[in-house]
Every structure is written in C-alpha cells, then in structure tokens.
Amino acid sequence: MIDETIINALKKLKIENIKKEHISKIGEGSWHTVYRIERQGEEDLALRVKKKTAYGHLQEYQESELITEYESTKIYYHYANACNDNLCPSYFDYYLDPSLVFTIESFMGKGTIQSLNQTEAFFTGEKAGYFFQEMHNQTPDIKGFGKLKWNGEKLEGSIQEEFERIWQDDNNFYISILDKLISSHLKFDVERITAKIDSIIEKRRNNPQKIALVNQDITPENIIMNTDYTAIIDPLPRLDFDVKYAGYFVFCYKFLLPAYSNAPRYRHNSYSQHAAKLSEIADGFIKGYTNHDVNQIEQIMNEYTLWVLLEAYEHLEVLNEENVSYQTLQQMGNKEMIKNRLILCLKQLESLCLDLE
Numbered sequence: 001m002i003d004e005t006i007i008n009a010l011k012k013l014k015i016e017n018i019k020k021e022h023i024s025k026i027g028e029g030s031w032h033t034v035y036r037i038e039r040q041g042e043e044d045l046a047l048r049v050k051k052k053t054a055y056g057h058l059q060e061y062q063e064s065e066l067i068t069e070y071e072s073t074k075i076y077y078h079y080a081n082a083c084n085d086n087l088c089p090s091y092f093d094y095y096l097d098p099s100l101v102f103t104i105e106s107f108m109g110k111g112t113i114q115s116l117n118q119t120e121a122f123f124t125g126e127k128a129g130y131f132f133q134e135m136h137n138q139t140p141d142i143k144g145f146g147k148l149k150w151n152g153e154k155l156e157g158s159i160q161e162e163f164e165r166i167w168q169d170d171n172n173f174y175i176s177i178l179d180k181l182i183s184s185h186l187k188f189d190v191e192r193i194t195a196k197i198d199s200i201i202e203k204r205r206n207n208p209q210k211i212a213l214v215n216q217d218i219t220p221e222n223i224i225m226n227t228d229y230t231a232i233i234d235p236l237p238r239l240d241f242d243v244k245y246a247g248y249f250v251f252c253y254k255f256l257l258p259a260y261s262n263a264p265r266y267r268h269n270s271y272s273q274h275a276a277k278l279s280e281i282a283d284g285f286i287k288g289y290t291n292h293d294v295n296q297i298e299q300i301m302n303e304y305t306l307w308v309l310l311e312a313y314e315h316l317e318v319l320n321e322e323n324v325s326y327q328t329l330q331q332m333g334n335k336e337m338i339k340n341r342l343i344l345c346l347k348q349l350e351s352l353c354l355d356l357e
C-alpha cells in the first residue's frame with residue numbers, strides 16, 4: 001500500500017523514517033489520493049498526492065496552473081485562519097516536480113454526512129454559515145475579479161475592470177439567459193418566472209454586493225462533518241460577490257446535490273438519500289450566515305433562485321452540444337439524465353418564483 005510515490009514524498013518532507021503503520025490512506029477525490037501521517041508529539045498531517053490521471057485523462061504537468069491551484073488554497077487558508085474558528089488547516093504547503101506533485105497540510109479529522117443526525121446537520125451548516133460570513137467580511141489583498149491566476153509573483157483575479165461594469169454585467173447576464181430559456185422549445189411558466197427574475201434583478205442592481213474571496217467547492221466531500229467539529233478542506237477560491245456565494249451554498253444543499261445524485265461522479269455519495277439532512281445543513285447555514293436578518297435571508301433566497309436559473313440554462317447548453325465531453329458526462333450524466341434534470345430545474349424555479357410580492 002505504501003508505494004514508491006509516498007516514499008518519495010516522505011523523503012522530500014524529510015520524514016522518511018516515519019513508521020509504515022503511521023501512514024494510512026484516508027480518502028480520494030477526483031484529483032488527489034490522500035494519506036494521513038500520524039506523528040508523535042506533533043499534529044497529524046494529510047498528504048495529498050496529485051493523481052496522474054483524472055476523468056480518464058493523463059494530467060500534463062503544467063507548473064503555472066499548479067502554482068495557481070495551490071497558492072489559491074494557501075491564500076484561502078490564510079484568510080480562513082484569520083477568522084478564528086479553526087475550520088481550515090492551519091498548516092499548508094506544496095511540492096512540485098514533474099514526477100511528483102503533492103500538498104501537505106494539517107489533518108482535520110474524519111466525518112461524513114452519514115454520521116450526523118438532523119440536528120447535528122443543522123449545527124454543521126450553522127458553523128459553516130457563520131464562517132462564510134466572516135470570510136466574506138474580510139477584504140482580500142488580491143486585485144481584480146473572477147478566477148484566480150498566478151502572475152509569476154502573486155495571485156490576481158483574471159478580470160480587471162471597474163466594479164460598476166462587473167456588477168452590471170453580472171445582472172445583465174441573468175436577464176440574457178432567461179431570454180435564451182424563453183426562446184427555447186421548453187415548457188415552463190414564462191410569465192411567473194419572468195416577473196420574479198425581473199423583480200430580483202431590479203432590486204439587485206440597486207444593492208451592489210461586496211467582492212469577497214469565495215469558495216466554489218463546498219460539497220460534503222470537502223467538508224468534514226463530525227458531531228464534535230466541522231472542517232472545510234480542498235477549497236476552490238475565486239473573487240466574486242459575497243451574497244451570491246452564500247446563495248450558492250444554499251442552492252447546493254437544497255437542490256444541486258440531490259439533483260446530481262444519479263450522475264456517475266456523484267452516484268456513490270447517494271445524496272438523494274440524504275436530501276433531508278442536506279436541507280438541514282442549508283437551513284443551518286442561513287441561520288449562521290444571517291443571524292435571522294430578514295433582508296439578508298431574502299437576498300440569499302433570491303441568489304438561490306438565480307443559481308437555479310443558471311443551472312437550467314447550462315443544462316440547455318449541454319443538450320445543444322453535439323459532442324458532450326467525458327468529464328461532463330461523468331459530472332452530469334447522459335443526455336437523458338440531463339434532460340430530466342433540466343425539467344427538475346424548471347419545476348424548482350417555478351416553485352421558487354411563487355412568492356411574488
């Protein structure tokens with residue numbers, strides 16, 4: 001089980017004398033195989049070795065992309081550690097070589113959604129919500145907006161434009177995708193949805209959100225859920241709007257995860273069986289993020305609605321593609337599943353658009 005790769009990683013870390021029984025495989029995502037290294041008198045570590053193949057493709061060694069990826073994680077943990085909740089690894093480093101790529105970080109314990117009951121699920125969400133609110137309140141020292149990019153010296157957002165322009169583009173985008181959905185052959189309650197989306201965007205334009213360091217990968221695989229503690233690992237940070245990403249969390253746990261449980265990539269997680277607990281996590285998140293502020297709750301629900309609109313549009317786009325990539329098929333399922341999920345998105349959108357003021 002301890003192969004050459006691990007031995008090389010331990011050598012690079014100068015801990016090659018560690019006993020084999022103190023190393024155990026603890027997990028595997030799409031990109032990394034993860035080992036726990038138990039140490040005496042010091043905190044345990046998690047060694048994340050980059051896989052050579054992902055989604056059926058050999059991964060080329062692209063140094064600047066790897067630096068972008070791991071520097072992004074590092075900076076996310078830096079700001080997370082300033083929040084004082086101990087939700088993220090306090091130690092993180094990485095090693096790059098064409099023959100071996102790995103990260104080394106604090107081991108954050110074990111625990112999955114299966115081990116929680118409904119109440120514990122709510123508390124886990126509440127802790128996450130409180131933490132994200134704190135994260136979003138920080139002002140990251142990174143220029144720009146959007147996807148992060150390593151410029152050779154530091155990270156920056158890939159979009160460098162005036163705030164006002166970015167904000168208006170973001171709002172216009174939702175109107176344009178709604179128009180595209182309307183002009184498709186799809187059947188849905190156009191009137192109801194248009195009225196609600198128009199009203200959300202009108203209010204949104206006048207309430208600019210703050211650019212924050214947000215996390216786009218908050219699936220349960222990246223949250224260690226335990227009755228005693230919660231930890232957030234493997235973030236995918238970008239610079240984007242704060243409430244939009246609070247809404248993204250709620251969208252994921254209320255809708256996206258159960259809706260994707262038939263896709264090959266997510267099938268083994270059986271998220272649809274845990275839909276009630278996922279929904280509790282979302283409710284807890286709203287409480288933790290907003291502390292019952294009704295305006296903020298409304299804004300988050302509006303952002304959730306916009307994410308469902310975007311999801312419907314993305315499904316439509318994939319259905320219109322002639323050749324769907326292997327990665328997309330793994331993540332979204334075959335065309336039949338995508339078609340059915342599109343119908344589900346539209347139904348969800350209709351129900352979220354019911355509460356017209």
Ligand SMILES: Nc1ncnc2c1ncn2[C@@H]1O[C@H](COP(=O)(O)OP(=O)(O)O)[C@@H](O)[C@H]1O
Pocket residue numbers: 026027028029030031032033034046048089105106107108109110221222224233234
């Ligand atoms: N720092 C850590 N502490 C504890 N467990 C971890 C840590 N990092 C990863 N793991 C475990 O390994 C699994 C896969 O790790 P992850 O970093 O999410 O891989 P990937 O990048 O492929 O998604 C996680 O779901 C978790 O169970």
Ligand SMILES: [Mg+2]
Pocket residue numbers: 029030221222234
């Ligand atoms: Mg992961």
